[in-house]
Amino acid sequence: MPRAKSSSRTELVDNALKTFWTTGYHVVSMGDLVRETGVSRGGIYSDFAGKEALFHACLHRYQDRVVTPVFAQVEAEGAGLEAIRGYLDRLLARFEANQGFGIGCLVLNTLAQIAPEDQQTRALLDQHITRLATGFRNALTNEAATAGGLDENELQALTEFTLISIHGLWSFSRTTADVTLLRQYCEIFLDLLQTRLHSPQAQAR
Amino acid sequence: MPRAKSSSRTELVDNALKTFWTTGYHVVSMGDLVRETGVSRGGIYSDFAGKEALFHACLHRYQDRVVTPVFAQVEAEGAGLEAIRGYLDRLLARFEANQGFGIGCLVLNTLAQIAPEDQQTRALLDQHITRLATGFRNALTNEAATAGGLDENELQALTEFTLISIHGLWSFSRTTADVTLLRQYCEIFLDLLQTRLHSPQAQAR
């Protein structure tokens, strides 16, 4: 009969996630992971095929533990612009909770440092980005519907605009300790969405 | 009497820059650099203290060879919104010239993957971001002056907004091969700047 594991393996992934997130995949060594997780080399390799497999597990855990809590409301049925505002508020609160420079988003950090030939990891990152895009499109579509609706092209453009803005927010959060700047950005961004969604004539070019 | 070097060392840095840019600092090995630059290990170490010193030289070269050609017009005296539009056009043209996913900006890529304790590299990256911020503020200030002027706070907010938008553009360019999306984003972004700079009443909250 299998014995219960003394240290739950959810902790292993949680601690590995934190280490990968703050330090970056390539910089983290197995020795670092052993030290930070408190699990021996044998223990890690008994549950994961290797460093990369553990990292992939961390990417999934990141989705569940980090992304879902702040993003689920945007994905919810009936979500609108208020849901997007709430998402940004939660991001800003998270930025504020940390001191000093931010550590950014694990997915976007990884995207900037994976080897070009690492298709498997890239696929996982693409999944994350697709998830965000789908969520934002959901909220934007709902919001536009309350104001008479927008054509598909404009909706797609606003979805991409939102996605790119979020990329910028995460990227820039790594360079500043001043959350006020990020908050100002979010205000301008939300104003723009509000205008584009509710005053479609304003977007004529 | 010293002999003239057979292969100019500007080529060494140029080729190393390309390698670091496409592959990322930590993934690139000295063996890769030897192969990609055509310069032997001895040759590299005779000119640079090590891998990190060579990389720092590449960051400087990146400024001269990549950033300055597309950004100098924004930094020029009298630059305005047109200069920012031109900068974006040159970025988009660069995206379009490449096929497949983009490789992003060397500075922003590096920012996402340096070890937390690498203060020296971080300082170089901060210099780049400060340069961009200063350039954008220059152009935005000039442009606002033609329309009656904006207060310092609003100008600062627009500068940061521009900076964050550029971060988003570079980051997202790594995830898509469709330059049309990036172009749409730029259009919306420029519209926003135009509105904020020339219709200050629109920004009342």
Add this chain to the structure above:
DNA sequence: CTTGTTTTGGAATGATCGTTCTTTTAGCAT
């Protein structure tokens, strides 16, 4: 307590890293 099984901690391993060093090659002055 004893036995059988599982997990653990860390030594061992082969590969690869950044760096150094030695040998070979090539250029210039005499």
Add this chain to the structure above:
DNA sequence: ATGCTAAAAGAACGATCATTCCAAAACAAG
């Protein structure tokens, strides 16, 4: 041509990497 000097090439080095393996500890069952 010859001797001198400096650069080029890559072999060699120690350190460190991810991974494997094994002996010892910890637990469950009898």
